Amino acid sequence: MANQAFPDAVPAQMMTLTKENLRSTIGKQNTLSPSHFYALWLGTKQGIVNNSHLYSADKIINANKNRYVSPLSYAHIGGAYLLNGRQISGEHYLNKVLVPSSASRQTHDDYEYGSQLRDIALTITILNDVERVIKLSNDMVLLRNRLAITAMELANKKSYLSTQERIALIRAGIALRQHAQGVVQLNIKENNQVTRIREQGMNQAELNTGAIISNSGDNSVFLQVATSGLIKAENATSTLAYEEAKRTYRFENGKPYRGEPLNVGDKLIVSVHYELEQHVPLALIVEFLPTGFVLENPEYTNSNQIINAANLKQTSEWSMLEYRNDRLIASASLRRGHQYVINYVLRAETPGISSIPALFIEEMYQPQNMIYKPYSGFKQFNIIQ
Numbered sequence: 001m002a003n004q005a006f007p008d009a010v011p012a013q014m015m016t017l018t019k020e021n022l023r024s025t026i027g028k029q030n031t032l033s034p035s036h037f038y039a040l041w042l043g044t045k046q047g048i049v050n051n052s053h054l055y056s057a058d059k060i061i062n063a064n065k066n067r068y069v070s071p072l073s074y075a076h077i078g079g080a081y082l083l084n085g086r087q088i089s090g091e092h093y094l095n096k097v098l099v100p101s102s103a104s105r106q107t108h109d110d111y112e113y114g115s116q117l118r119d120i121a122l123t124i125t126i127l128n129d130v131e132r133v134i135k136l137s138n139d140m141v142l143l144r145n146r147l148a149i150t151a152m153e154l155a156n157k158k159s160y161l162s163t164q165e166r167i168a169l170i171r172a173g174i175a176l177r178q179h180a181q182g183v184v185q186l187n188i189k190e191n192n193q194v195t196r197i198r199e200q201g202m203n204q205a206e207l208n209t210g211a212i213i214s215n216s217g218d219n220s221v222f223l224q225v226a227t228s229g230l231i232k233a234e235n236a237t238s239t240l241a242y243e244e245a246k247r248t249y250r251f252e253n254g255k256p257y258r259g260e261p262l263n264v265g266d267k268l269i270v271s272v273h274y275e276l277e278q279h280v281p282l283a284l285i286v287e288f289l290p291t292g293f294v295l296e297n298p299e300y301t302n303s304n305q306i307i308n309a310a311n312l313k314q315t316s317e318w319s320m321l322e323y324r325n326d327r328l329i330a331s332a333s334l335r336r337g338h339q340y341v342i343n344y345v346l347r348a349e350t351p352g353i354s355s356i357p358a359l360f361i362e363e364m365y366q367p368q369n370m371i372y373k374p375y376s377g378f379k380q381f382n383i384i385q
Contacts, residue, residue: 022046026053030060034073034112041076044083045129051084058089070112071097071119079126083133091139097123098146114164117154120147121168128175141220148176148222156366157281176222177202185217233358236372241277244339245359245373248273254310259378262348264385267296269310272342274361274371280334282364285342287328291354292383296345297323303345316340331364348383355380 025039043049078093189212249257250269296303318330356375363369
């Protein structure tokens, strides 16, 4: 508490009232209020909470399995159990932090307006406080790494961070940096040669494809890998869940096109349909042009009239829709369970044989979240004179 670090900062009368309030909150019965779990955590650090207090809270949780308990409350009671020497119970509750709850968050309890991001970030600080007293098990070290990854992913998906979220992320960052002061030893194997390195804190290294990293020391290591270059098509897999991702081709008269030879000047209507199983806040859809074709821009051509005459499902509203020399690009926030459509027109221009591009969506600021689906219809285009 503040009085321990700065003895003169808090008046004695205020400290007395604070401790009385803390003891009163710890002693409450039959409550799932976030303040009760927080008091158990603070009280454990002050040495005024014993296992009987924690067991009473445990009974209330188990008797109200359909009631919502926040991830942070689970972290508070889990951390308290660990500090009181109850490893199995402590790790049981800390592992529940990343488990989705079927009940909805209650914001009226103690005017508690937290979020999943805040709770996960503060759980990192709780584990850091526990580690100052006892050595964390390997499971808890792995949990801390998973929490850090999840916090980064959640923060990157949000366009706005609340004050609580910002403070929690700062505290989590400080905790992780303090944890990263130990010396780690790594073996890096490249081209049958092994390089041994010793590092302290945070660092980075440039590695080639196929490099093997192994931890040869006693301290845990948190690794982030950023890649560059072109991925092989056979190694590309979708990471976004979707119900539908398909592309269809039609002749200019609206009849289905199934790979027949095309003459220079022939036009094809292309329709792309997507329905996602998850929300993607900033999605970028990229339709690459097959070799030998030109994209018809509706501002300068009659492509809209061709599409309308084919009686197709109308193109969806997009935040941005660009017709480029080698691709069509659209962006929008895509909602779960909604159908999104793009219709456009291609014109055959250069004779030859070309392959069919895959369907592709990526989340703009999280490009590892993507849909990559090779076209499953005919095998190639053939443009003749």
